[in-house]
Amino acid sequence: MIRFDSVSKEYAGRAAVSGFSMSIAPGERVVLVGPSGCGKTTVLRLLAGLTVPTAGRIFIGDRKVSGPGTLIVPPEERNLGFVFQDLALWPHMSVRGNLEFGLKARGTCREERERRIREMLSLVELEHRAGARPGELSGGEQQRVALARALIQRPATLLMDEPLSNLDPELSLRLRADILRLQRDLGFTLLYVTHNREEALALDGKCVSLVWPLFQKKGAIPG
């Protein structure tokens, strides 16, 4: 269970998120929807531990991970995957290097690393691109590498920040289906951010609008 308890975040005196509360059950699919600048990305960053709340508390399971102005559990110990809006693929590493970095950092043995990389590349259908650098990949391939990099750690929760916003509609449709398939197969909790209402509806999860943080209703998006 993930829980935001009256969380607020200010940047230079301006509120990015104000009194936000929400609970997410394990394996649930939640879509945060709202216009640009309403604080959707901030919610993801708060949960990932990349920024600390100005007020309120955040829990992962029974463990308090962030309090007002305090990072209690660092990002690497939260067991989360994150697909950033600009993907943030490391340009100096190959696809394999991007996938392997986190495994190495966590001390995974060589055989296990090889096995997981093979498995993940096959899952996102990129076996033939393992040696390529991110700059040599198409937009769709880059998107799938970012997804694979986030999932190879077998996170309990996957955070996705407008992952399909820069893709053409056809590719976007195909990748969305891939994401849903992977979530069904692997069973992780999904917290997905988008400003696109159609995309939010197509994901068929609990929709949370950040236009008015108090208005949170399953399966409905305020107009």
Place this chain on the structure above:
Amino acid sequence: MNARTILLASAALALAGIGLAPVLVILARSILFEGPAGLSYYQRMWESHRVWTLLGHSAAVSGLTTLLTLAAGLPLGILLGRSDLPLRRVLTALFTIPLLVPPYILAVLWFHILGRQGLAAAWYFGLPGCVLVLWSVFLPVVVLLVMILLKTVNPRLEEAARLTTGWPGVLRGVSIPLIFPGVLLAALLVFLLSFGEFGVPMYLRYGVFPVEAFTQFSAFLDFGAAAAATLPLVMVTFGALALERVFLRDRTYILRPIAAVGGPAEIALGKARWWVFGLAGMLCLVSVVLPFAALLGSVSPASIREALARAGDSLLRSLWYAAAGATLLAVLGFLLGYLIHNRALRFWRSVDSIAVFLFALPSTVIGIGLVAMWNHPATGFVYGTPLILLFGYLAQYAALTSRITVSALAQIPRALEEAAEVAGASWLRRMGSIVTPLAWRGIAGGWMVAYIFCLRDTGISMMVYPPGHDTLPVRIFTLMANGSSELIAALCLLMCAASLVPLLVGGALLLWTRPA
């Protein structure tokens, strides 16, 4: 041809005429116009053991200085640029001070600390002393470049790594590899700057190639030998920059930060914060505070009065020439920077390469080249006046203002100038009403950097100053031979004040006018 092309091409020609031509003239004269003697200088030089000794010394000084500045500068740049180390700004400012004064002043300050007698003094005069002084002078080059480079890393790349590992892993796996080509460039710059430095080795009586060129030229008045001695310096500079172009250019990642929530994260040092602060503070104390405190301790009101009496005119001249040089450099740098940033002429890349080559070239080479080119009865209006000094400044330091202009222009969306163009504004009007007002902070910053470099210049000034026009660094250098240590300390203090006071005032003005 329109005004834009004429002005930009004129700026490029001015750089080539003022900077590159003297270097070509000196090389051509040493080979072609001195008859067989010209080539014999080279033959004599390469056959002697001395040339290899000098090359070995130069390589040892610059190699060791580069390694040590890199070893200290990289971690220090990360700590000062990205961590929550206490008093980061104060430490950054303190570490930068040695870069602002002529390097040989630092050598004098260390001499004041170590004294004339004993093991330390014996150790100081030679390779260790040269490396110690040049290390403290060029450390800020690496520190500041690492700080700037880290700011260009997209914070999301580090955050993506933060989800799986702590900061040491992020720095090792992501941040440092991403900025590494830039760090190598900083190392190359330190190597070339220390390779071309002659004031410090000369003061510490350690024979290196730039000292050889200077001695042949000014002590023995042997132009051919001096010209021949510049060739290895030109070759090393050219070779190092060629290596950079071939191996580093395509390895530099484009890492502009994206506009998104939150800037780069601060590295929390946790419990180690005060220990690390203690270490950084100690380093600062030894390399900066100690020598400058020793300087203050050696100065009395009487010695300052004497210094002003004996070198007050040189001080005033230095201030004027530095201000004039910086103003000309700001104009030339703006035009060259605009040319390079907009790729406005086909040969924009060559212009950038020439400017960088001249900056990296030892000042003795440019100095001898300027003399070779302008020392004629017909060109006395240049050679016999401060114009020759300004030419030297323009030749050596154009890369500073052009590169700073390029950075300033990169912050301005091109559409702003294009909108004015569509509205019918001429190029000059666009420059005056749109580009210059938007880039003025960068131009002002460039002016200040150029001012400091002109003011601290010793190499070019020493070689080309016309009679009665010596600058303060030159006057100090000449007085060092027979002046008392109190007088020299007072002169060094005046030099530091002349560098730091305008910088502090200008910096405060820039901060005061910083947009919210």
